[in-house]
Every structure is written in C-alpha cells, then in structure tokens.
Amino acid sequence: MTRTLIIGGSVAGLVAALAFADLGHDVTVLERDANEAPDTVDQAHGDWQRPTVPQLHHSHAFGSLGTNLLRDRLPGVYQALVAAGAREIELGKAMPPTLADKTPHPDDAELRMLGSRRTTFELVLRQEALRKPGVSLRRGETVRGLTVADRGPTRVTGVVTKDGRTIEADLVIDASGRRSQGHEWLREHGLAEPELVAHSADITYYTRYYRALGQRPVGPLNRGFGAGGLWDHYTGVMFLGDNNTFAISFGILPDDTELKQMRSEDVFTAVVRATPLLAPWVAPEASVPISPVHAMAGLDNSLKLYGQDAQPVPGFLPVADAVCTTNPAFGRGVSLAIAHVLGLADLVREHPEPDAEQAALAAGLAGRTFRPWFEDAVRNDAGRARLWRATVAGQQLPPLPPDVLTFGTVAEAAATDEVVWRRLVRTMMSLDNPAGLYEDEEIRLRVKQAVAGSPPPFPAPDRATLVDIVRRAAG
Ligand SMILES: Cc1cc2nc3c(=O)[nH]c(=O)nc-3n(C[C@H](O)[C@H](O)[C@H](O)COP(=O)(O)OP(=O)(O)OC[C@H]3O[C@@H](n4cnc5c(N)ncnc54)[C@H](O)[C@@H]3O)c2cc1C
Structure with missing residues (x-):
C-alpha cells in the first residue's frame, strides 16, 4: 500500500487526505498546530486557536x-457542511436587484456556492477526514525538511520533523500553505526547486463577524452570496455564513494610515454604516457582533513553478497555497486548492509510480491550474492599487484607453447588463478562464454601453467624507 504523508492539515491537506485515501493510500497528515479541534461550529468560531492559519477568522x-x-x-x-448549517446559494436565483432581465439560463445550474464561516468549513472537513478509513492526523508535528533516496534515482523518501525524527513515505504532499518552506527543503539537498514570482497584492483586510437576528436579508444582495462593492479607495463586502451568521470585510491599501483605524470596533462600525449596501446589516435590530475586528496584512500574489529546463523531484508534490496565492478579494484560494488536489489525485491514479514522469505531469498540472488566475490577479491588483493610491493622494488618473477593460468597469457594467453579469460571475467563480472575459468583443461593447454616462448604482462616500467619518469615530 502506498504510504502518503501530507504536510499541513488545513483545506488542501484535508481534501488531499480524503482523495488519496480513496485511491487506497495509507494517509498520514502532519499538522504543526497541536490544538485539538473543538466539537461544534460555534466553538470553532470562538475558541479554535490556529495561529498558523490567520485567515481562519x-x-x-x-x-x-x-x-x-x-x-x-x-x-x-458537501452534505456534512449543509448539515452543519452552511447555506446552499444559487447565484442564478439571486441575481442583483439592479438587473432588469432575470430570466433563468441553463448554465446557471453551475453557479452554486456555499455560505459558511471558514472555521465551520475547516472543522467539518477535518471531522470528515478523520472519519475516513486509512486517514490519520498527527497534531503538533512540524516538518523541517525532507529525506532523499541515497541510492538509485533521485526521489523524496520522507520528511524530517522539528525534533529530528524521520518519517518514511512513498509520496510526500506539501499542503503547508502560503508560508511553505518546500523550496528550501529541496535546496538543502541540492535539488531543483520551483521558481518563485511574487507581487504584493497591495491590500490589507479587516473582518468582523455578526449573527443576524432575523431570517430575511435586511438589504439588497447585489452579489448573491452577499453584498458590497469595489470603490475608488476601498472595498467592502458582506458574506453570508452558516447558521445565520455573516461577516463584513474591508480591503484598503496597506499604507492607508487613515482607514487603518478600522482596527478599532467603533471605527469599523462607522465605516460599515457609511458604506452603501452594508449599513442595514449592522442596525441594532438586524444583528449582533460575534467577533472582534480581525486584521490581516502581508498578502501576496505568488506563484512557484518549475522552470522549463528543471527536473521536478519525484515523490514530492506541492499543492494549493504552497504553489500559488492570489489576493483573497478574488475569493479563489479554496476553489483552486480543491481543484488542484483532486486533479492531482486523478493524475496519481493514472500514474501511480512516484517517478520522473509523475513529477513532470504534476508540474504541468500546477501550471495549468494556477497561472491564468495568478496573472489575472497581478494585472487587476496593479490597476486597482494605482486607482486607490491616486484617490488617497487626492489625484485623478487620466482615463484608460477605450480598449482597456478593468475588473472594476466590468463589475460596474454587470450591475445592469445580465450578459456581462453572467460572464463576470463565471470568471469570479473560477469556472471560465479570466483572459476570455477581457478579450471578448461582445463583452467589451456591452461594458462600454453599460457604463457610458450612467452613475454607479451604489456610490460609496468620497475620500474626504470617509476620512472625516473615521476621524470622528476614532475620537
Ligand atoms: C484574509 C484571507 C481571506 C481569504 N478569503 C478567501 C475566500 O473568500 N475564498 C477563498 O476561496 N479563499 C480565500 N482565501 C484563501 C484561502 O484561505 C487559502 O487559499 C486556503 O486556506 C489554502 O489552503 P491550504 O491548505 O493550502 O493552506 P492553509 O489553509 O494556509 O493551511 C496550511 C496548513 O499547513 C500547516 N503547516 C504549515 N507549515 C507546516 C509544517 N512545516 N509542518 C506541518 N504543518 C504545517 C498549517 O498549520 C496549516 O494548517 C483567503 C485568504 C486570506 C489570507
């Protein structure tokens, strides 16, 4: 039986555990975090300490x-998530209120989402993985390096833990996330390592969770899974969660010292109240907060792929965030993690031998899975950060050439044009390649017509007004 070690027991590691156990592998997940998972989804929300997964909150x-x-x-x-309270969302049945034509389309069946807290999602995944025959999880096991065959063809043969123990394996999957040290572990043995390309996503996040007091949405859901917008100096979105919870997140420039005061609960609330679509959700009769404000900075769009002439090392398969991260605002990391891991399991079913061919095929899969989304994220973030910087500095950017489409203009057009809306949603849901959206002639034309002369449907406060609101709330 193939012995598979998985480094990291979060989303990618747990999905890999389930998928590789289905292949008949004997799977051990090594998770550095020693804390036991709580029993219930509400305990997971409040009490689960996962310092190595700050995005959990x-x-x-x-x-x-x-x-x-x-x-x-x-x-x-999927069923366990729904049973735990995750909402099943059909975007085709929750089109933005600003669209005139809401006629269903056959492809809408694919536009499904789950509304869930990340803690709920991860807790259920862990419970399901631990129920699976052939899977074991060892908490408090930090991997510090790899072991490599000392004779025969070069191949990874296991891992070295923090306390110097070695654990042997036929296959090692690196699901250790955005801070993966995998490339350094390969370098220590003089082996080929993937090349890292990274650009700052130029965004810092602030999030607070709430529990709704009623069952009905208290405001329009222009995003189906929630509500919100991307404006000229910040973004704010409400995400529906499980068990009548929801979260509100803001993204600002990392060097936006004025809006950084959102770390304070009073300032956060004041910004929610000033932001279109979000304000009704925090009215006293609508909800109660169930968390402090969490902040997260230092976010990159990063991609680690082997160069054309490099020989990927057999027996070592990095997955998900250990290969690629994209700005969380695009909401793709978990989808890409699941797609990558399941694609890899299919590949290993076809090519079970951890040899050079398997390693080369896996390297090709990683490139196909991530490169289009990485490039899309880098392009969009550069344009968005340029606009935000200009607004913060009180400047106005010259208008873009008419043949250049940005995510912002497509999103604006999608509020009133159902064809643009469907194409944009399919891209945001990672169902269609992003390049196709911006290069499509019909979309270009429709976007131009939709945004010409019409004001955005939900305008946010301008910079000076919001800064004033923040200063007053900060006292
Ligand atoms: C602020 C924020 C918001 C996000 N929002 C979204 C969203 O809306 N939608 C979406 O799809 N994605 C989102 N993402 C991305 C998503 O969280 C990640 O893509 C996803 O968590 C990747 O899962 P992973 O298992 O690869 O890595 P992680 O979830 O980071 O897990 C890595 C695991 O490896 C363990 N580990 C690390 N090093 C070692 C070691 N040496 N030995 C043993 N164990 C180790 C860690 O403890 C951890 O459990 C967001 C990310 C951030 C930062």
Whole structure:
C-alpha cells in the first residue's frame, strides 16, 4: 500500500487526505498546530486557536468551482457542511436587484456556492477526514525538511520533523500553505526547486463577524452570496455564513494610515454604516457582533513553478497555497486548492509510480491550474492599487484607453447588463478562464454601453467624507 504523508492539515491537506485515501493510500497528515479541534461550529468560531492559519477568522466566499467539486466528488463532505448549517446559494436565483432581465439560463445550474464561516468549513472537513478509513492526523508535528533516496534515482523518501525524527513515505504532499518552506527543503539537498514570482497584492483586510437576528436579508444582495462593492479607495463586502451568521470585510491599501483605524470596533462600525449596501446589516435590530475586528496584512500574489529546463523531484508534490496565492478579494484560494488536489489525485491514479514522469505531469498540472488566475490577479491588483493610491493622494488618473477593460468597469457594467453579469460571475467563480472575459468583443461593447454616462448604482462616500467619518469615530 502506498504510504502518503501530507504536510499541513488545513483545506488542501484535508481534501488531499480524503482523495488519496480513496485511491487506497495509507494517509498520514502532519499538522504543526497541536490544538485539538473543538466539537461544534460555534466553538470553532470562538475558541479554535490556529495561529498558523490567520485567515481562519476572515470571511471566505466558497466559490462555484470548489463547491461543485465537493458536491460531485466528495458528496459526504458537501452534505456534512449543509448539515452543519452552511447555506446552499444559487447565484442564478439571486441575481442583483439592479438587473432588469432575470430570466433563468441553463448554465446557471453551475453557479452554486456555499455560505459558511471558514472555521465551520475547516472543522467539518477535518471531522470528515478523520472519519475516513486509512486517514490519520498527527497534531503538533512540524516538518523541517525532507529525506532523499541515497541510492538509485533521485526521489523524496520522507520528511524530517522539528525534533529530528524521520518519517518514511512513498509520496510526500506539501499542503503547508502560503508560508511553505518546500523550496528550501529541496535546496538543502541540492535539488531543483520551483521558481518563485511574487507581487504584493497591495491590500490589507479587516473582518468582523455578526449573527443576524432575523431570517430575511435586511438589504439588497447585489452579489448573491452577499453584498458590497469595489470603490475608488476601498472595498467592502458582506458574506453570508452558516447558521445565520455573516461577516463584513474591508480591503484598503496597506499604507492607508487613515482607514487603518478600522482596527478599532467603533471605527469599523462607522465605516460599515457609511458604506452603501452594508449599513442595514449592522442596525441594532438586524444583528449582533460575534467577533472582534480581525486584521490581516502581508498578502501576496505568488506563484512557484518549475522552470522549463528543471527536473521536478519525484515523490514530492506541492499543492494549493504552497504553489500559488492570489489576493483573497478574488475569493479563489479554496476553489483552486480543491481543484488542484483532486486533479492531482486523478493524475496519481493514472500514474501511480512516484517517478520522473509523475513529477513532470504534476508540474504541468500546477501550471495549468494556477497561472491564468495568478496573472489575472497581478494585472487587476496593479490597476486597482494605482486607482486607490491616486484617490488617497487626492489625484485623478487620466482615463484608460477605450480598449482597456478593468475588473472594476466590468463589475460596474454587470450591475445592469445580465450578459456581462453572467460572464463576470463565471470568471469570479473560477469556472471560465479570466483572459476570455477581457478579450471578448461582445463583452467589451456591452461594458462600454453599460457604463457610458450612467452613475454607479451604489456610490460609496468620497475620500474626504470617509476620512472625516473615521476621524470622528476614532475620537
Ligand atoms: C484574509 C484571507 C481571506 C481569504 N478569503 C478567501 C475566500 O473568500 N475564498 C477563498 O476561496 N479563499 C480565500 N482565501 C484563501 C484561502 O484561505 C487559502 O487559499 C486556503 O486556506 C489554502 O489552503 P491550504 O491548505 O493550502 O493552506 P492553509 O489553509 O494556509 O493551511 C496550511 C496548513 O499547513 C500547516 N503547516 C504549515 N507549515 C507546516 C509544517 N512545516 N509542518 C506541518 N504543518 C504545517 C498549517 O498549520 C496549516 O494548517 C483567503 C485568504 C486570506 C489570507
């Protein structure tokens, strides 16, 4: 039986545990975090200490690519999530209120999402993985390096833990996330390592969770899974969660010292109240806060792939955030993690021998899975950060050439044009390649017509007004 070690027991590691156990592998997950998972979803929200997964307490949109894969390939997990209170969301039945034509389309069946806190999602995944025959999870095991065959073809043969023990394996999957040290572990043995390309996502996040007091939405859901917008100096979105919870997250420039005061609960609340679509959700009769304000900075768009001439090392398969991270505002990380891991399991089913061919095929899969989304994120973030910096500095950018489409203008057009809306949503849900959206002639034309002369449907306060609101709330 193939012995598979998985480094990291979060989203990617747990999905890998389930998928590789289905291949008949004997799976051991090594998770550095020693804390036991709580029993219930509300305990997980309040008490689960996961210092190595700081995004655990930030809002997550569970997009269609990942949601559909869970439904089709891991239906037990999907059902367990719904049983734990996750909402099933059909975006085709929750089109923005600003669209005139809401006629259903056959492809809408694919536009499914789950509304869930990240803690709920991860807790259920862990419970399901631990129930699976052939899977074990060892908490408090930090991997510090790899072991490599000392004779025969070069191959990874296991891991070295923090306290110097070695654990042997036939296959090692690196699911240790955005801070993976995998490339350094390969370098220590003089082996080929993937090349890292990284750009700052130029965004800092602030998130607070709430529990709704009623069952009905208290405001328009222009995003189906929630409500919000992307404006000229910040973004703010409300995400529906499980069990009548919801989260509100803001993204600002990391060097926006004025809005950084949102770390304070009073300032955060004042900004929510000033932001269109979000304000009704924090009215005293609508909800109660159930968390402090969490902040997260230092976010990158990063990609680690082997160069064309490099020989990927057999027996070592990095997955998900250990290969690629994209700005969380695009809400893709979990979908891409699930797609990558399940794609890798299919590849290993076809090519079970951990040899050079398997390693080369896996390297190709990583490139196909992540590169288009990485490039899209870098392009969009550069344009968005340029606009935000200009607004913060009180400047106005010259208008873009008419043939250049940005995510912002497409999103604006999607509020009133249902064809643009469907194409944009399919891209946001990681179902269609992003390049196709911006290059499509029909979309270009429709976007131009939709945004020409019409004011944005939900304008946010301008810079000076919001700064004033923040200063007053900060006292
Ligand atoms: C603020 C924020 C918001 C986000 N919002 C969304 C969203 O809305 N939608 C979405 O799809 N994605 C979102 N993401 C991305 C998503 O969180 C990640 O893509 C996802 O968590 C990746 O899962 P992973 O298992 O690869 O890594 P992680 O979840 O980071 O897990 C890595 C695991 O490896 C363990 N580990 C690390 N090093 C070692 C070691 N040496 N030995 C043993 N164990 C180790 C860690 O303890 C951890 O458990 C967001 C990310 C951030 C930062």
